[in-house]
Amino acid sequence: MKLEFLETNVHKSAEFKEEQFGIGDVRVIFEILRSKMYPNPIKSFTQEIMCNARDAHREVNTPNVPIVVKMPTSLDRIFSVRDYGIGIGPERMSNVFIKYGASTKRDDNDQTGGFGLGAKSPWSYTDTFGITTWTPNDDGQMVKREYIAYIDETRIGKLSLITEETSTEVRGTMITVACKPGDEYRFIDWVKQTTEYWKVRPTIKGADVKWDDVPKAFEGTDWYTLERDSYMGSYSYRSGDRAKAIIDEIPYTLQWANLKLDGWDGDLKNIGQSLFNVPLRIHFKTGELQLTANREEIDYSDKCIAVIQDRLKNIIKEFRKTIMEGIADADDLWDANMRWQMIKSNFRDIFDTSSWVDDDGEEHILTGNRVSFAKCGCIIWSYGRSSYGNTDKFKKDRWNTDNIKIEQDRKLCINDDTCERPNRRRLVTLFEKNNNALKGVDVIMLPLETAERAAALKKLREDFYIDLYKPIYLSTVVKAPVQRQTVTTASGTIAAKSTPVVTKAYKFLGDTYRKRERWDNLHNIDITTGSQVYVAVVRGEAYLDNACTNSTHINVYHLAQIHQSLGIDIYGIPKRSVHRVGPAWIKLVDAVKDKYDKLCDPVTLAMVDQVAKDSDYLFNKKLTNVSFLADATYYDQLSDDSELKKWIEVSKNAISAKDKLNQIEQFENILKNVNIQLVARTVKSKYDFVTMSGDVMKKYRLLSAIQGWGLSTVHRQAIVDYVNMIDKESQKKDGKGVKTPGNAAIMC
Numbered sequence: 001m002k003l004e005f006l007e008t009n010v011h012k013s014a015e016f017k018e019e020q021f022g023i024g025d026v027r028v029i030f031e032i033l034r035s036k037m038y039p040n041p042i043k044s045f046t047q048e049i050m051c052n053a054r055d056a057h058r059e060v061n062t063p064n065v066p067i068v069v070k071m072p073t074s075l076d077r078i079f080s081v082r083d084y085g086i087g088i089g090p091e092r093m094s095n096v097f098i099k100y101g102a103s104t105k106r107d108d109n110d111q112t113g114g115f116g117l118g119a120k121s122p123w124s125y126t127d128t129f130g131i132t133t134w135t136p137n138d139d140g141q142m143v144k145r146e147y148i149a150y151i152d153e154t155r156i157g158k159l160s161l162i163t164e165e166t167s168t169e170v171r172g173t174m175i176t177v178a179c180k181p182g183d184e185y186r187f188i189d190w191v192k193q194t195t196e197y198w199k200v201r202p203t204i205k206g207a208d209v210k211w212d213d214v215p216k217a218f219e220g221t222d223w224y225t226l227e228r229d230s231y232m233g234s235y236s237y238r239s240g241d242r243a244k245a246i247i248d249e250i251p252y253t254l255q256w257a258n259l260k261l262d263g264w265d266g267d268l269k270n271i272g273q274s275l276f277n278v279p280l281r282i283h284f285k286t287g288e289l290q291l292t293a294n295r296e297e298i299d300y301s302d303k304c305i306a307v308i309q310d311r312l313k314n315i316i317k318e319f320r321k322t323i324m325e326g327i328a329d330a331d332d333l334w335d336a337n338m339r340w341q342m343i344k345s346n347f348r349d350i351f352d353t354s355s356w357v358d359d360d361g362e363e364h365i366l367t368g369n370r371v372s373f374a375k376c377g378c379i380i381w382s383y384g385r386s387s388y389g390n391t392d393k394f395k396k397d398r399w400n401t402d403n404i405k406i407e408q409d410r411k412l413c414i415n416d417d418t419c420e421r422p423n424r425r426r427l428v429t430l431f432e433k434n435n436n437a438l439k440g441v442d443v444i445m446l447p448l449e450t451a452e453r454a455a456a457l458k459k460l461r462e463d464f465y466i467d468l469y470k471p472i473y474l475s476t477v478v479k480a481p482v483q484r485q486t487v488t489t490a491s492g493t494i495a496a497k498s499t500p501v502v503t504k505a506y507k508f509l510g511d512t513y514r515k516r517e518r519w520d521n522l523h524n525i526d527i528t529t530g531s532q533v534y535v536a537v538v539r540g541e542a543y544l545d546n547a548c549t550n551s552t553h554i555n556v557y558h559l560a561q562i563h564q565s566l567g568i569d570i571y572g573i574p575k576r577s578v579h580r581v582g583p584a585w586i587k588l589v590d591a592v593k594d595k596y597d598k599l600c601d602p603v604t605l606a607m608v609d610q611v612a613k614d615s616d617y618l619f620n621k622k623l624t625n626v627s628f629l630a631d632a633t634y635y636d637q638l639s640d641d642s643e644l645k646k647w648i649e650v651s652k653n654a655i656s657a658k659d660k661l662n663q664i665e666q667f668e669n670i671l672k673n674v675n676i677q678l679v680a681r682t683v684k685s686k687y688d689f690v691t692m693s694g695d696v697m698k699k700y701r702l703l704s705a706i707q708g709w710g711l712s713t714v715h716r717q718a719i720v721d722y723v724n725m726i727d728k729e730s731q732k733k734d735g736k737g738v739k740t741p742g743n744a745a746i747m748c
Contacts, residue, residue, distance in 0.1 A: 037124075037293060037294045038121065038124040038294050038296070039294075039296065040190075040296065041121075041124040041125040042125060042183065042186050042187060042190050043190045043193075043194070043296065044121055044124060044294055044295065044296055045121035045122045045124055045125055045177070046079070046081075046187065046190050046191055046194060047190070047194045047250065047295065048119070048121040048295065049081045049121070049122070049175050049177075050067065050069065050081055050191070050194060050195065050202065051248075051250070052083075052119060052175075053067040053081050053082070053083035053085070053173070053175075054067055054083070054198075054200075055085075056083040056084075056085025056086060056172065056173060057083060057084065057085050059085055059086055060084075060085050060086050062084070062085075063200065064200055065084060065200070066200050066201065066202050066203045067081060067082065067083050067084075067202045067203070068081070068082040068083075068202065068203045068205065069081050069082075069191060069202045069203070069204055069205070070082075070204075070205045070206050071184070071187055071188055071191070071204060071205065071206040071207035071209070072178075072179035072183070072184050072187055072206070073184060073206055073207070073714050073715065074181075074184065074714055075714050075718065076206070077178055077179040077180075077181070077184075078176055078177070078178060078179070079176070079177045079178075079179050079187055080174055080175065080176040080177070081174065081175050081202075082172060082173070082174040083172045083173055083174075084170050084171065084172040085171070085172050085173065086135075086171070086172075087133045087134050087135035087171050087172055087173055088131070088133040088135065088173050089133075089135045090145070093131075093133070093147070093159070097119050097131075097159075098120075098149075098157075098159050120149075120157075122149075122175070122177050123149070123151065123157065125177065125180075126177060126178060126180075127150060127151040128148060128149070128150040128151070128178070129148075129149050129175065129176060129177045129178075130146065130147065130148055130149070130175070130176040130177075131146075131147040131148075131149060131159075131173065131174075131175055131176075132144065132145070132146050132147070132173070132174040132176070133145050133147075133172070133173045133174075134167055134169045134170065134171050134172055134173075135171060136171065141166055142166065142167050142168065142169065142171065143164060143165070143166060143167065144163070144164070144165055144166070144167035144169060145161060145163070145164050146161075146162045146163045146164075147159055147160060147161055147162065148160045148162055188207050188209060191204070191209065192209055192211065193251070194250065195211075196211055196212075196251065197246050197249045197250070197251055197281075198249045199249065206715060207715075214226040214227060214279070215227045218319065218322055218323075219322075220315060220318035220319070220322065221314070221318060222282065222283040222284075223280065223281060223282045223283065223311075223315050223318075224280075224281055225278055225279055225280050225281070226241075226279035226281070241279045242254070242276055242277065242278075242279070242280075243275055243276045243277075243278070243279075243280035243281075243282070244279075244280070244281055244282070245282050245284055245289065245298060245308070246281055246282065246283045246284065247284045247286065247288070247289055247291070247298075248285075248286040251281075252291075252297065252298050254276065254282075254298070254308070255297075255298075255300070256273065256276050258298075258300040258305070259300070259305055259308055259309065259312075260305055260309075261273070261309070261312075268313075268316070271316055271350055271351065272312055272316065274350040275312065275315070275316070275350060278350065280315075282308075282311055282312075282315070284307075284311075288307060289304050289307060289308070290303075290304055319350070319351075320351065323343055323351065323354055324354065324355075326339060326343065327339050327340060327343075327354060327355075327356050327366070328356070328357070330356055331470075332468050332469060332470050333356065333358075333364060333465060333468040333469050334406060334412070334468075334469045334470060336356035336364070336366055337366050337367065337368060337369070337371065337406040338406060338407075338408065340354050340356075340366040340368055341368050341369050341406065344368055353365055353366065353367075354366045358465075358468060362465075364465065364468070368406065369405060369406050369407065370403045370404070370405060370406065371403060371404050371406060371469075372402060372403045373402055373403060373404065373444065373460070373464055374402040374403075376402075376444075376456065376459055376460055376463070376464055377447065377452070377455070377456040377459060378444050378445055378446060378447070378456050378460070379399070379400045379401065379402070379444075379445050380398075380399075380400075380401050380402060380403065380404060380442055380443065380444050380445065381396065381398070381399045381400075381415075381421065381422055381442070381443045381445060382396070382397045382398040382399070382401065382404075382405070382440065382441070382442050382443075383395065383396055383397060383422075383427060383440060383441045383442075383443070384397045384439060384440040384441075385431070385438075385439055385440065394427065394431050394441075397440070404442040404444075405440065405442060407439065407440065408439075409437050409438055409439040409440075410438070410439055410440040410441070410442070411430070411438060411440075411441050411442075411472055412441075412442050412444070412469050412470075412471045412472070413430075413441055413442065413443045413444070413471060413472045413473070413474050414443070414444045414446065414457075414460075414466070414471045414472070414473050414474065415443050415444065415445050415446060415474045416446055416453075416457075416473050416474060416475045417474055417475055418448055419448075420448065421445075422443045422445070422474060423474060423479065425479035425480045425482075426474050426477040426478075426479055426480075427441060427443075428480035429477050429478055429479065429480045430472070430477055432480065443474065444460070444466075444471070504521070504522070504574065504577070505522045505525050505527055505571055505572065505573055505574075505577075506519035506520060506521055506522060506537060506571065506572035506573075507519065507520045507522055507569055507570070507571055507572070508542075508559065508560075508563055508569070508570040508571070508572060510560055510563070511556050511557055511559075511560035512556070515539070515540035515541075516540070518540060518556055519537070519540060519572055522571075525571075527571075527573060527577070527580055527581045527582065527585065528580060528581070528582045529582050529584075530582065530584065530585070531582075531584035531585060531586065532569065532571050532585055532586070533566070533568055533569070533570050533571065533585075533586050533587075533588055533591045534570070534571040534572065534573050534578075534581060534585055534586070534587065534588065535554070535559075535570060535571075535572055535573070535587070535588045536548050536572075536573060536574075536575050536578050537572035537573065537574060537575070538574070538575050541553060542554050542556075542559050542572060542588075543575075544587070544588060544589045544674065544676075545587075545589075546575070546578045546579075546587075548575050551675070552675075554674050558670065558673050558674055561670050561673075562588065562592060562670055562674075565595075565663075565666060565667060565670060566591060566592070566595060568591075570588060589674075589676060592667075592670070592671065592676065593671075593676065595667065596664075596667045596668075596671065599660070599663055599664050599667060600664060628716060629644070629648055629719070629720070629723075630648055630651075630652060634716065634717075634719075634720050635648065637720050637724065638720065638723060638724065638727075639724060639727045639728070639731075641727065641731065642723060642724075642727045643695060643696055643699055643727075644696055644699075644700060644723055644727075647692055647693070647696050650692070699726065699730070700722075700723060700726055702722060703719070703722075703723075
């Protein structure tokens with residue numbers, strides 16, 4: 001990266017006695033450069049080493065070849081970065097690599113470095129690191145040289161050539177640093193964050209690193225924003241995800257306080273500040289912005305601030321244009337407001353308003369999910385589907401209001417009938433005709449008087465552009481027929497009767513303190529046919545017997561427990577109608593007993609023995625981090641005679657048994673709560689897991705030694721190879737022939 005040095009012209013009025021500034025104690029300066037300028041050493045030196053390796057590929061014109069990064073683990077704590085660039089020859093090592101301030105990257109913007117500090121940055125983390133380089137000699141023979149860079153007693157630092165030998169390796173350089181215990185995850189996190197925006201990401205060894213490729217929501221010239229993620233039913237961004245500058249594919253979080261945006265006009269300032277709270281990514285070319293010496297932050301000089309401010313102003317212009325283009329082809333005002341809602345939800349209301357132009361060139365301000373019709377001379381009735389009832393039901397949400405909701409699967413109607421309230425039979429047709437897709441309806445009520453009705457409709461069309469919302473006129477909707485049954489009178493004639501065809505019934509919805517929200521009132525169910533589980537109900541309270549005695553009352557909490565455990569619908573039949581239920585309908589108490597009997601049948605009890613009680617000695621408490629060995633990928637690699645394999649097989653059965661036993665015990669507690677008598681069950685012991693787990697831990701001692709957080713940093717295949725190695729040696733001692741599993745090395 002080209003560095004900018006200020007040119008200073010000095011004019012003197014006379015010749016003065018002058019002295020040159022210099023360095024008194026070199027050790028102090030080196031100590032500052034090594035350890036005082038890097039607040040986050042792991043982030044800084046991993047970024048510097050990886051960027052140097054990437055620059056090495058650019059130097060030999062192979063930018064699409066990935067560098068190789070090996071992550072440290074608890075068994076192998078070496079972090080290394082290998083490139084296949086030009087390498088570091090002896091001359092370059094002496095004149096550039098070990099010199100602070102020396103760099104080969106100041107003449108162009110194709111490479112990241114330039115300060116001459118990055119190669120020495122590992123000293124911010126450790127006093128010793130290694131350099132291995134492969135370069136050809138004058139005869140073209142590849143030579144491998146291994147160096148150790150270390151801080152000696154002078155605290156200045158030295159470089160020692162350890163070995164020099166011919167090699168068949170590919171030309172390039174590898175930097176190695178020993179990771180301190182407990183820092184393994186920090187290396188993974190910073191390598192992942194540093195390389196997140198690299199077009200050619202490194203090849204990672206020793207750890208499973210996956211980058212989150214979040215889709216782009218809006219995109220412009222060298223900038224884009226990421227989509228918002230749905231979390232707990234609402235929109236949210238990843239924690240702390242703010243606007244970032246991407247410089248040579250390295251992210252730097254922009255600092256609002258350093259950009260001097262307070263001087264912008266009010267609206268522009270607010271929009272700019274809002275952009276900092278969304279995942280905005282702005283790409284800058286190498287050298288376009290200067291960085292601090294430790295390369296952890298942007299150097300907010302006046303020139304850099306001006307560049308960033310100009311880019312932000314252009315982004316705001318492009319943002320507005322992109323939003324307008326996304327709304328321009330909307331079908332109508334309803335569709336335009338729907339689109340504007342999506343844009344606002346994705347960008348936290350960066351822009352307060354937008355507009356849409358109709359076919360006549362008229363511009364309309366968009367308000368989003370609600371549109372006000374105040375002063376139109378009409379009131380609005382709002383209907384929606386019951387949130388706790390059947391999908392073919394609807395109820396009145398609001399009335400005498402002056403605004404409508406703009407939502408998906410919702411419609412706007414105009415009541416042009418001469419009636420004081422919307423005709424319910426027409427609404428029934430609307431809700432049923434849309435096959436349960438319609439979620440709500442807003443009805444604008446026109447005045448009853450003819451003259452007032454005409455004036456209100458004219459005002460709606462001219463002042464509120466109601467026709468652009470594509471409303472439905474209720475008079476055009478066919479009324480739903482009235483359901484009636486026919487009865488034969490004593491004289492033999494047939495007469496119509498408006499009594500419902502079926503008996504009223506209810507469906508249990510769940511635990512709530514409001515009785516009317518516990519039950520869904522069903523209108524279209526025939527209790528004389530079919531087969532359902534039911535309880536008798538009186539005034540919203542459930543009873544286990546049809547006589548509805550106090551001793552058989554079941555409170556709503558216990559009813560919800562049974563409902564969840566059975567996993568089936570429970571219907572409530574009024575006490576006066578329980579004699580009409582069909583013969584295939586099942587009392588709740590009988591359904592519960594039947595489910596419990598099936599859980600406790602002899603076959604089940606033979607499997608669910610006392611071993612389930614001891615399953616705390618399984619993966620729940622012992623060897624938690626090797627539970628992956630139960631997967632076929634690794635399990636099939638273990639020897640059939642392996643103690644660990646046998647233990648895992650029995651563990652699977654025991655865990656399944658414990659789940660079954662938990663279901664039985666849960667049912668027992670529920671039945672006891674509602675005074676249902678149980679037949680005592682017995683289970684017997686089968687396995688001694690205390691002894692078995694002890695034997696496993698004793699045989700595979702390394703698993704016990706590195707148990708805990710350290711085990712999860714070990715490569716999974718290494719654990720499998722270790723277990724097979726122990727089993728192989730054990731079988732040799734027992735005199736059994738063993739087939740060698742292969743030459744796989746224990747790699748981390």
